[in-house]
Amino acid sequence: MGDRNGTVTQAPDRVREVADPEGLRNVALVGPSGSGKTTLAEALARASGALSRSGRVEDGTTVSDHDEIEQRQGRSVQLSVVPLDWDGLRINLLDTPGHADFLGELRAGLRAADAALFVISAADGVDAGTRALWRECAAVGTPRAIVLTHLDAVRADFDEMVALCRDAFGGADPDAVLPLHLPITGEPGADGHPPVTGLAALLTGQVVDYSAGRREVRPPQDGEVARLAGARERLIEGVIAESEDEALMDRYAAGAEVDAPLLVTDLEKAVARAVFHPVLVAAPAAVDVEQALGTVEVLELVARGFPTPRERALPPVTTTDGEPRAEPACDPSGPLVAEVVRLASDPYVGRVALVRVFSGTLRPDTPVHVCGHGLADRGHEDHDLDVRVGALTSPFGRHQRPLGQAVAGDLACVARLTGAETGDTLSDRADPLLMPAWELPDPLLPVPVRAHGKADEDRFSQGLAKLAAEDPTLRVEQNPATGQVVLWCLGEAHRDVALERLRGRFGVRVDTEEHRVELRETFAGPAAGRGRHVKQSGGHGQYAVCEITVEPLPVGSGIEFVDEVVGGAVPRQFIPSVEKGVRARAAAGLRGERPLVDVRVTLKDGKAHSVDSSDAAFQTAGALALREAAQEAGLRLLEPVAEVGVTVADEYVGAVLSDLSARRGRVLGTEQQEGGSTWVRAEVPERELGRYAVELRSLAHGSGAFTRRHLRHEPVPQQLAARMLEAAG
Structure with a gap:
């Protein structure tokens, strides 16, 4: 690895098609915002010949040009694909967002990928957010290699970064994280920081030198040999410790020399099994260099050390009725099983689906079955439909290159996949199958919206439905209690992108408003009330009297x-009328629009008229009696309370507990978790949780996450209730 020059060719207009999954590598680029993932993707594309030195394909598109929102915000907000060819292989790079608000896009990328390059800026170190991203990869067993960028920054230190990575990601075995190369530095610049001019490959003992402005492989010089020796020995021991060849450790312990090819083979196996995470270095910022420092080494690791799609365990498959099916093999000739990884709306093409094919072969103009089940709680009802696949393309920024087919293991964009949603399964119409969607983060930031004007009202519901179909982490709720339409988002950045997509893609302007919780009322104490509804206006009148206690x-x-x-004071046929009037008045509220709950209403007595009494009259009398009783006893305001579970790094537990107390929360208990975190269980008024998704992230420096579940309504403290009622008018 790292001892050869890659062949650079110009990107063709049509993608070279792959017939065998062995010729594919699907690799997610994972890392925090600002770590350099997209810059690395462009550098790898240049190194492979998919981009020119200017960083553009023939139509002027760059890797980062695929979304106008990303261009304006200067960060990735959605999953994108960069396909490139290297050493006879197709490598599909899946560039994932690093911001916590786009966790759903990251999980979609990990679902579509078979391995990950974990990109970390050496200038920024390893923070809680970076550790959270690593845990996301570990949770699904993704093989990972670490790529350090920005080593030329003044505050960057390679040895310190490797130590941080070993401590953060090595777990019980820090030697599971070791560098494959050591940076070679030149003379310090004006800022006093020496630039990285080359890489010393520890397994092969060769040095890749960029000091002359081009990539050259040479033997190590005398001053470099001693530095390499200790690091090389440690790497060899780390690789051998993870080797499946038990005799290899015995040979090494006995002093036998281990051949470099054998070490490389064992390294590749350990990486593919996700038990060893090599550290690489890349300096992709120089756009005028075809093969920037470290890019060839990264591509070689991907090509030789990352697993093929055949080595990945596929998600479980069932029939649409939920009956388990045998796991399909990653075989182009097998039954078709594919999944919609993400959806996007193109103003010219319409809805375009990025699809990962797990089994079989997907071809254009072919009828398929599309189904999605299990997301009804997020507003996505179960659906089954037959559609015809449109054209297949391979994406590269805004550039789409025609694709004749997509075999098992490959990724493709599919046009005109009408009715499909993110997470849906594509299969043969004669044998419909279903893959459960990946676990989705729960959106916990409420954003009430309303149409901006009359022209927007007609497109309002349709635009929200399309937005939710593209992004399953977004939940649309029509709250009947408050009358608000609420977008539940993952955070403020997610909210901003959702609202901008509503305007830009679907032509719907919306206004946001303050989120209202469902308040209720109950009686402050027992009371009695009398309702009298008597009207005589000539002819048939109205007469009903009832007396109640509450x-x-x-x-x-x-x-x-x-x-x-x-004694029949109220005739039997009118007793249900009194109850109906009481319940209707309680549902409508006695002051404002807050429903009355949690009371017992007892009908004690009443009067009726043989001619003028009626169902409507006794309904009115019942409502009047309830209102009179409320005036006697007074009402108490009730607010919804949620059960909250907060997971946070141990060092921030105190801050979280204090914050929950300030939110009128009751902490019910704490529990120590693995990995240096604590789970806190509390009951908190929902009114205090409106922005908690944002504020917890700030409070815990990105290490906090929480769940919420509605429990019940409870009385509001009197002073606070008075302020709330005054604010409500």
Whole structure:
């Protein structure tokens, strides 16, 4: 690895098609925002010949030109694909966003990839957010190699960064994270920081020298040999410790020389099994160099050390009725099983789906079955439909290159996949199959929206539906209690992108408003009320009188109605009318629009008229009696309370507990978790959780996550209730 020059060719207009999954590598670029993932993707594309030195393909497109929002914000907000050819292989790079608000895009990328390049800026170190991204990869067993960028920054230190990575990512075995190369530095510049001019490959003992402005491979010089010796020995021991060849350790311990090709083979196997994570160096910023420092070494590791699609365990497959099926093999001739990784709307083509083929071969103009099940709680109802696949293309920024087919293991963009949503399964119409969608993060930031004007109202619902179909991490809720349409987002950045897509893609302008929680009321104490509805205006009149008592009940009891009328004071046929009037008045609210709950209403007595009494009259009398009783007893305001589970790094537990207390929360307990984190369980008023998704992230420096579940309504403290009622008018 790192001892050969790659062959550079200009990107063709049509993608070279792959017939065998062995010729494919699907690699996710993972790392925090600002680590240099997209810059690295462009450098790898240049090194392979997919981009010119200027960083553009023939139509002027660059890797980062695929989304106008990304260009304006200067960061990745969605998953994108950069296909390139290297050493006879097709490498599909999946550039994932590093911001926590786009975690769904990261998980989609990991679902489509078979390995990951974990990109870290040596100038920024390893923070809580970087550790969280690593855990995302570990949770799905993704093989990873670490790529350090920005080593030329003044505050960057290679040895310190390797130590940080070993401590953060090595777990119980720090030697599972070791460098494959050591940087060779030149004379310090004006800032006093020496530039990286080459790489010393520890396994092969060769040096890749860029000091002359081009890539040259040479033997190490006398001053470099001693520095390499200790690091090389440590790397060899780390590789052998993870080797499947038990005899190799015995040979090495006995002093036998281990051949470099054998070490490389064992390294590749350890990387593919996700038990060893080599550290590489790349300096991709120089756009005038075809093969920037470290890019060939990264491509060689991907080509020779990362697993093929055949080596990946496929997600489980069932019938659309939920019956388990045998796991399909990654075989181009097998049954078709593919998955929609993400959707995007193109103003000229319409809806375009990025699809990962797990089994079989996907061809243009072919009928397929599309189904999606299990996301009804997010507003995505189960659906099954037959559609015809449109044209297949391979994406590269805004540039789309025709693709004749996509075999098992490959990625392709599919046009006109009508009715499909992100996470849907594509299969043969004669044998419909279903893959469960990857686990989605729960959107916990509420953003109420309304149409900006009359012209937007007609497109409002349709635009929201299209937006939710593209992004399953976005939940659209029509809250009947408050009358608000709420977009539940992962954070403020996610919110901003969603609103901009509504305007730009779907032509819908919206206004946001303050989120309202569902407030209720109950009686402050027992009371009695009399309702009298008597009207005589000539002819048939209205006559009904009823007397009730009301007493508060425990939280969650609802409305109870009890009949204790004796002697027929209220005729039997009108007792249900009184109950109906009471329940209708309670649902509408006695002051404002807050429903009345948790009371027992007892009908004690009343009067009727043989001619003028009616169902409507007794409904009105029941409502009047309830209102009079409320004036006597007074009402208490109730607010919704949620059960909250917060997972946070141990060093921020104190800050989180103090913050929950400030939110009127009741901490019910804490529990130590693996990896230096703590789980905190609390009950918190939902009114205090409106921006908690954003504020927890800031409070815990990116290490916090939480869940929420509605529990019940509870009385609001009197002073706060008075302020809330005054604010509500």
